[in-house]
Amino acid sequence: MTVRVLNKGLLTSIQDLGRYGLQKYGVIVSGAMDKYSLRVANILVGNKENEGALEITLLGTSLQFENDRVIAITGGDLFATIDGERVATWRPILVRKGSILQFKSPLKGCRAYVALAGGIAIPEVMGSKSTYLRAGIGGFNGRALQKDDVIESGVMNKFSTSLFNKLDKRNADFKWTVNYDALVNLQQTQTIRVIRGTEFNRFDEKSKRTFFNEPYTLTTQADRMGYRMEGPPLSLAEKFELLSEGVTHGTIQVPPNGQPIILMADRQTTGGYPKIGQIISADLPSLAQLQPTAKIHFKQISHEEAETELLKKEQIINEIKIGIRFKRL
Amino acid sequence: MNHFFTDAIIKPLGDSALIVQIGEGISPSIHQKVQALSVLVNNYPFDGFVESVPAFNNITIHYDPVVVYQTQMKNLVSNHFPLTPFQIVSSKVNELFQYIDETQNFAARLVEIPVLYGGEYGPDLDYVASYHKISAEEVIRIHTQCECLVYMIGFAPGFPFMGGMNEEIATPRRETPRLSITPGSVGIAGKQTGIYPLETPGGWQIIGRTPLDLFRPDLSPPTLLQAGDKIKFVQISPEEYNEYKERKQ
Structure with a gap:
């Protein structure tokens, strides 16, 4: 026994980097919403980067440790305390037996990650520890954590x-802390970079301009599956029927009401709405840290720039890894 | 390039996936090409390949651009200019086209789906019958006649997008979708027929239910149906339905 859930909070689930290879069967990928924070949390405690960890949403989660355990808390700043004292994040810490870790309120960002040294001892389902909430498989008995789960x-x-x-x-x-600034943005007004979607040119001229010039607001209908946005409506130049086809994390679909939806970690494997854009992979973790009512400016960049940005972030993760190894010597 | 694929277009789906467009519309011949490429890319995966998702007339290839790029840098000849991950994956896909065997015919599996039609398991059967001014028995007869082709799986684990239902029983969706549909429910929406693998909301006209599990997470593959399968619906009695259910436990 290691950790007992005293309060489940808004939504706490076990996630790793996702369940891959089964999308052709309609099995969704799931996994952490903010993959960089999950990876760094695991790196900080010496786990494999794709080990499962707790994904904590906004507030309310409270956990009691039944043994001494090294952990790392990364991601959004959800006012984490241990026995009432503010606790250091983005570094490995030793939590003593009996201590209570609480997440009180979202000061910055939306999702925090708690990695346990040694990882989480649950079986992989279809190659992953991620919780697939809708199908009720993976993670902790296929569901979000509840009070008294151990x-x-x-x-x-x-x-x-x-x-x-x-x-x-x-x-x-x-004394040291990982500098995450260049990796994940926790601000609630963000410029998120986008490359044109496969149906971008099917939208009318006004919509094409509006999408990149006007801010969009994240509505309260924002969860692990998708973010419903609100802003100037977008319309097609002329109606056309799109057959269902593959979609991915960060795909921006526009249903007939003209309000864009961004597909997130628990998205379906295929979709049939026109895709106006695609969030670049390097910005997906920052997007995961937005709370409802946050404002987003979509900025267009080229496909090649998106690839460069992703490689740059990978370089930052590498530097963090090397840095941590060095500190341990 | 093999002329089998001269019409193929490769377009990016973000920075970590691309779509290989093989034709337009829905047809068994395009489906054959999608299947052929799907088999090839899975049999000869490139470094950084993650997975492929076939659809009606295209295939989405998910890849890890970091791995694709790092693999290139490891093998790069010094005076060569590095390619972008998308360029590398595109050229890998183009290479695959050359290995397509046009004469290969994919023998579809024929999967029989037992269905208990009507009653509480098929609450919209009578509506579909009255919509077409035929009897419920006639709807069942037509539905069990068709040999449906599974073009793709999507929407939910094991949910088949099928073609080939007799249009005589094509029926519009319900005006008000149900909040919850029991797994195994067999429905009609427009010209399509389908089976719900998970409990989800949905607007299809539900005409029956199969006792089979479409999603079986403990088995490999985890779904009863796959793209390329042919399906035949078979009417069963309530007793047979219960027998299937008991056998599973």
Whole structure:
């Protein structure tokens, strides 16, 4: 036994980097909404980057530790406290037996990640620990965490064990923190970069301009499946029928009401609405940190720039990895 | 390039996927080409290939641009200018076209789907019958006659997008969708017929229910149906329905 859920909060689920290879059967990918924060949380405690961790949404989640355990909290700043004291995030910390970790309110961002050293001891379903909420599979019994659920942690590797021993011995936090600024943006008004979607040219001239010039607001209908946006309506130059076809994380669809929907981690595998744009992969984690009512400016960039941005972020993750390894020596 | 695929167009779906457009509209011959490419890309995956999703007339290829790029940099000859991940994947797909065997015919699996029609399991059967001014028995007869082709799976795990239903029983969707449809429900929406694998809201006219599980997460593959399958609906009695259900437990 390691962690007991005292309060489930708004939505707390176990997610890794997703369930791949089965979209042709209609099995959705799921996985963390903010993949960079999940990866860094795992790196910080010595786990594999794609290990499952807790994804905490906005507020209310409260967890009690039944053993000493090294953890890392990353992602949005949800006012995390341990036994009432503000706790350091974006660095490995040692939580003592009996302590209570609480997420009180979303100060910055929307989703926090808690990685346990040794990972989470739950079986993989179809190759992943991610929770597929609608089908009721994966994660913790296929569902969001509830009060009194007990999460078992896995066995720590050599790295995690040495971290544990070091933190145990010094009996104080490390002084360093990962600088996440260049990786994830936690601001609530954001410029999100977009490349043209496959049906961009099917929209009328006004819509094509409006989409990149006017801000759109994230509505309260924003969850792991998709973000419904509100703003100047977008319309097609002329009506046409689109057959269902593959979609992906960040695809921006426009249904007949003209209000764009951004497909997120729990999106369906295929969709039949015209796609005006596609959020670049490098900006998806920042998008995951927006709360309802946040404002988004969509900025058009080229496909090649999007690829460059993604490679740049990967370089930042690499630097973080090297930095952490260096600090442990 | 093989002339089988001279019409193919490759277009990006964001920076981590691309769509190979193989033709227009819905037809068994285009479906054959989609299947052929789908088999090839899965049999000869390139470094960074994640997965492929076939649709009516195109196939989406998901890839990891970071892996694609890093693989290139590892093997790059010093005086060569590096390509973008999209350029690399596009050229890999173009290479695959050359290996298409035009003479290959994909033998479709024929899957029989037992259905208990009408009653509480098919609450819209009578509506469909009265809409066409025929008897419920006639609707069942026509529905069990068709041999439907599964063009693709989408919307929910194991949900088949099928073609080939006799248009004599084509019926518009319900004006008010149901909030919850029981898994296994067999429905009609326009010219399409389909089966709901999970409990979801939906507007299809529900004419019956199959006792089979369409989504079986503990098996590989995790769905009863796959793109390329042929389906035949078979009418069963309430007793047979219960027998199927009992056998499963």
